[in-house]
Amino acid sequence: MTLISIYPVNILHIIFTTIAVLGIFMVMGKPQYKGLVMLLALHSLEFINIIEELNITRQYWLVTPAMQVALGPLYYLLVKNMIYRDFRVKAHLIHLMPAVIAIAFTPWWPQVLAIAYISLAIYLVMSFRLLWRYRVYLKETTVDYDGYALGWLFNTLTVVSVIEIVDFTRLNLQLVLDIEVLVHWYFISTFIALSLTSYLIINAIRQPELYNSFEDMESISLKKEKLEQADKExxxxxxxxADIENYLTNSQSFLQAKYSLRDLSQSLGLSEQLVSWTINKGGDINFSDYINGKRINVVKAKLQEQKQAANILAIAFDAGFSSKSTFNAVFKKQTNLTPSEYIKSLNNN
Structure with missing residues (x-):
């Protein structure tokens, strides 16, 4: 009878599989989590690592190198799904075809792994670019940047990039380093990947709402570029x-919480594309900074009247800010002082 030894890293693979399966059940059925479900489905196959590492299926081909080929596309589809409201899985399955094809070539697993890491690098770059474009558009269309910015997703991709670089280094040093070093290295990498997946699930669930106008924002950007071609414009x-300035000065509508580009354009009877382009070109500023600048001016005026720190937050909320952290960050950016420091400077004068 052959005894099978279970190693600590194999326990992590079991936990990894369990967390991935639980995560699927937690987010399944929600349109914005289709990409996440696909990624977790891949992670739920972590138990295959155990089977291969214990040589239980030594007579068959390796599958995990082909799974690695799917990792990059799945992270990209996760980002795309979180940003685009009309994400359709079937339209993006072509991205996973290389992973399916790679299964037939896993006897040459070193070459498959090399392709997997190249693919991952390409897709991570694509994911970062998509997130960067999304964040730029956010600043041009909403003042509630922090709530929609998907910072946790950016952090996840950053850590994934570091993990894969380290793991690629480990695989290429297998013939050089001591086996004990490699074993501990592999354990730590797997633990970090497990923790990162847990972080990803938790933050995806906690994401209160998604900004559902990215397609519109791209349209705004394209039309804005065409507008900018003509110098006379x-x-x-x-x-x-100037008309926008007059309207906002008279209506004070920017004091509304969650005031958006759409709200302003509808009030003016103009298209979002035109209003966004006008603020950028005519005011040399993006929508978020423009509205927040007006709000900060209102806050400063009230603080100059009262010169008290007790009700700063109430004044901020009255000015349209929806959170203390956002207000403090914007105030510091606009004045180079914290609200408390600003009041102190007023009292000193």
Whole structure:
């Protein structure tokens, strides 16, 4: 009878599989989590690592190198699904075809792994670019940047990049380093990957809402580029911007919480594309900074009248800010002082 030895890293693979399966059940059925479900489905196959490492299926081909080929596309589809409201899985399955094809070539697993790491690097770059574009568009269309920015997803991709670089280094040093070093290295990498997946699940569930106008924002950007081609329109932007300034000064509508580009454009009877372009071109500022700047001016005026720190937060909320952290960050950016430091400077004068 052959005894099978279970190693600590194998226990991690079992936990990894369990967490992935639980995560699938927690988010399944929600449109914005289709990409996450696909990624967790791949992680739920971590038990295959155990089977291969224990040589239980030594007569068969390796599968895990092909699984690695799927990792990059799945992270990219996760990002795309979190950003685009009309994400369709079937339209993106082509990204996973290389992983399916790779199964037939796993007898040459070193070459398959090399392709997997190249693919992962390409898809991570694509994911970072997509997130960067999304964040740029957010600043141009909403003042509630922090709530929609998906910072946790950016952090996840950053850690994944580091993990894969380290893991690639480990695989290429297998013939050089001591086996004990490699075993501990492998354990630590697997533990970090497990923790990262847990972090990903928790933050995806905690994401209160997604910004559902990214397609519209891309349209805004494309049309804005066309508008900017004509130099004469720069003067037009200044004229329209003056009208926007007059409207906001008189209506004080920017004091509304979660005031958006759509709210402003509807009030003006203009398209979102035109209003966004006008603020950028005529005011040389993005929508978020423009509205928040007006709010900070209101806060400063009230603080100059009262010169008290007790009700700063109430004043901030009255000015349209929806959280203390956002207000403090914007105030510091606009004045180079914290609210408390600003009040102190007023009292000293």
């Amino acid at each position: 720069h003067q037009q932007a200044k004229v329209i911007f």
